[in-house]
Amino acid sequence: MSIDIDTARRVAKLARIKVEDDALPALASEFSAILGFIEQLNEVDVDGIEPMTSVTPQRLKRRTDVVTDGSQQPAVLKNAPDAREGFFAVPKVVE
Amino acid sequence: MTDLNKLTIASARDAMRKGDVSSAELTAAYLKEIEGSAALNAFVHHTADIATAQAKAADTRIKAGDAPDMCGIPLGIKDLFCTKGVPSQAASAILEGFKPEYESTVTTQLFDAGAVMLGKLNMDEFAMGSSNETSTYGNAVNPWKVDRELTPGGSSGGSASAVAADLCLGATGTDTGGSIRQPAAFTGITGIKPTYGRVSRWGVVAFASSLDQAGPMTKDVRDAAIMLEAMCGHDAKDSTSADLAVPNFEAALTGDIKGKVIGIPKEYRMDGMSADIEKLWADGTAMLKDAGAEIRDITLPHTKYALPAYYVIAPAEASSNLARYDGVRFGHRAKLDAGDGITEMYEKTRAEGFGAEVQRRVMVGTYVLSAGFYDAYYNRARKVRALIKQDFDKVFADGVHSILTPATPTAAFGLGEEFDDPIQMYLNDVFTVTVNLAGLPGISVPAGLNADGLPLGLQLIGRPWEEGDLLNTAYTLERAAGFVAKPQKWW
Numbered sequence: 001m002s003i004d005i006d007t008a009r010r011v012a013k014l015a016r017i018k019v020e021d022d023a024l025p026a027l028a029s030e031f032s033a034i035l036g037f038i039e040q041l042n043e044v045d046v047d048g049i050e051p052m053t054s055v056t057p058q059r060l061k062r063r064t065d066v067v068t069d070g071s072q073q074p075a076v077l078k079n080a081p082d083a084r085e086g087f088f089a090v091p092k093v094v095e
Numbered sequence: 096m097t098d099l100n101k102l103t104i105a106s107a108r109d110a111m112r113k114g115d116v117s118s119a120e121l122t123a124a125y126l127k128e129i130e131g132s133a134a135l136n137a138f139v140h141h142t143a144d145i146a147t148a149q150a151k152a153a154d155t156r157i158k159a160g161d162a163p164d165m166c167g168i169p170l171g172i173k174d175l176f177c178t179k180g181v182p183s184q185a186a187s188a189i190l191e192g193f194k195p196e197y198e199s200t201v202t203t204q205l206f207d208a209g210a211v212m213l214g215k216l217n218m219d220e221f222a223m224g225s226s227n228e229t230s231t232y233g234n235a236v237n238p239w240k241v242d243r244e245l246t247p248g249g250s251s252g253g254s255a256s257a258v259a260a261d262l263c264l265g266a267t268g269t270d271t272g273g274s275i276r277q278p279a280a281f282t283g284i285t286g287i288k289p290t291y292g293r294v295s296r297w298g299v300v301a302f303a304s305s306l307d308q309a310g311p312m313t314k315d316v317r318d319a320a321i322m323l324e325a326m327c328g329h330d331a332k333d334s335t336s337a338d339l340a341v342p343n344f345e346a347a348l349t350g351d352i353k354g355k356v357i358g359i360p361k362e363y364r365m366d367g368m369s370a371d372i373e374k375l376w377a378d379g380t381a382m383l384k385d386a387g388a389e390i391r392d393i394t395l396p397h398t399k400y401a402l403p404a405y406y407v408i409a410p411a412e413a414s415s416n417l418a419r420y421d422g423v424r425f426g427h428r429a430k431l432d433a434g435d436g437i438t439e440m441y442e443k444t445r446a447e448g449f450g451a452e453v454q455r456r457v458m459v460g461t462y463v464l465s466a467g468f469y470d471a472y473y474n475r476a477r478k479v480r481a482l483i484k485q486d487f488d489k490v491f492a493d494g495v496h497s498i499l500t501p502a503t504p505t506a507a508f509g510l511g512e513e514f515d516d517p518i519q520m521y522l523n524d525v526f527t528v529t530v531n532l533a534g535l536p537g538i539s540v541p542a543g544l545n546a547d548g549l550p551l552g553l554q555l556i557g558r559p560w561e562e563g564d565l566l567n568t569a570y571t572l573e574r575a576a577g578f579v580a581k582p583q584k585w586w
Contacts, residue, residue, distance in 0.1 A: 007462075015414065015461040016421075017454055018442035027458075030517065034459055037518050038472065040403045044479050051477030055305060055484065055534030056292050056559065060334050075196040081428035088423050091437050 003031040100261045104318040111167050118167030122150035125169045134586040137257040139232040140182045140215035149211040165325045166209030171216045171257045171266040177298040185300040186230040187220045189448025190426040199298025200330045208325045217253025220450045222302045225523035227252025229452045238582040241547050245507040248278030254312045255282040265313040265322050271306045273527030276539035280502035280552025283541040285319045286312040290559045291534035292337035295330030303412035306531040316570040320344035347563030348570045353387035358495040362398035371545040372501045379553045382575035395486040400479050401529040407476035414460025484533040491558050497568045500526050502539040502552035536562045538569045542576040
């Protein structure tokens, strides 16, 4: 399957990665090569096969629905590029 | 002073317990070796102060007679593990300056056992790569050298380079598609990826959560057994961590494999396989047979589809896991222009912070999960994954204990030689990736040299949770192969 430039642009947008227009043709052709490789999967008969959800057949553990952690605001904010007054600061979201 | 290039975890443990050497002395010697190893670019963050303090504490424990096996053992830690207060960047520019406020479960367990951290090790960015060439720190270099600089493999390239060059006694690695076993094979060391769920993933920067497992990279099988045991165990903080008792793996090393059934899968005999690899595999088979194992030809019919399935599932999970790098909570944030809003912040931050291969995989993952393609790619790949696991289940149910294959299709290649062709690079993992998809334990053991004098590894694949049996088979193979070659020091 061949990926066109518009699809490459759309995927970059969905992935929230800025790709300049002049880089899109190369990106599209890389995607096409990788998807071409992946298309081999179409040769496999998967009728009646359930998609794998867990590679080990054990049930996930459950725990009581209680608070186990918290009150660590300074530690949580320690690595933030921009933290103000106890919050993460970001560019204006609502006009 | 002890000869560092002959020392192992086991012999260092015994020497420290006898009082022949202290952890402080060993640690100082390794720190000095690391200082002189800049050309290998294996250690990317140095933690000499931590190491010195840990060594001192370890010596006190050893003197008091309260010393677990790993006590006082100097290790390198892959940059993918979060280490409290120490840069943990996953070799990515997007985590520049990130110093975790917490310690991963694996490093917590190792440090509780008294192990010493010499520093953080180079790797491919977010563990995506097979040559350590996607790192923000630059390439790690293989201590084995012919006429040019070679890759140590990836993604745990710094770990492999450091252990092979005697810069530490062992290193942590992680393996999503072969990232412990391929670099181990390229550098003449031992590396084991345990059963999925054996080692906690908590505090390990996530790449593909259903495939990632951490494991040790060491100089021999005994050391792998000792270090693996210290890394294993149930962890409530990782919901996929198995609540199973951890056996004494070192005690499993009897060297007796009489009556064990070793499978030789015909699908791993690839067209155009090099004569070196072909011979290595045949020799390894003969060694196990001589040791009393029954050799059986087996078939794993879906092997061919493992790599394409992996290159749907791993990027899909990565695109989800790496969504957290948004310039808000940690790491890099792009400088914004006037008028830029939050979307521009995300897009510029991620374009600047992620390298080319990571961007490629995040976008492929985004595509295969997007509306209209989810069934055709992602669900189909998960069905194929179920078939790949069934192949192994059948073989094990028929009585096979372990499976012997080559670890890699070639010996280490030159830096830059495969970098421009992603699919060629992906083929490095052709023998290892099936093991991750099926959640099985796999170990790479150095077993010979190729015509150029470079190390080659054999892979043994075990039954789920049977790491002890797998390590014992690897130990038997190691003793028969008698691999003792070391790289000439040039760095």
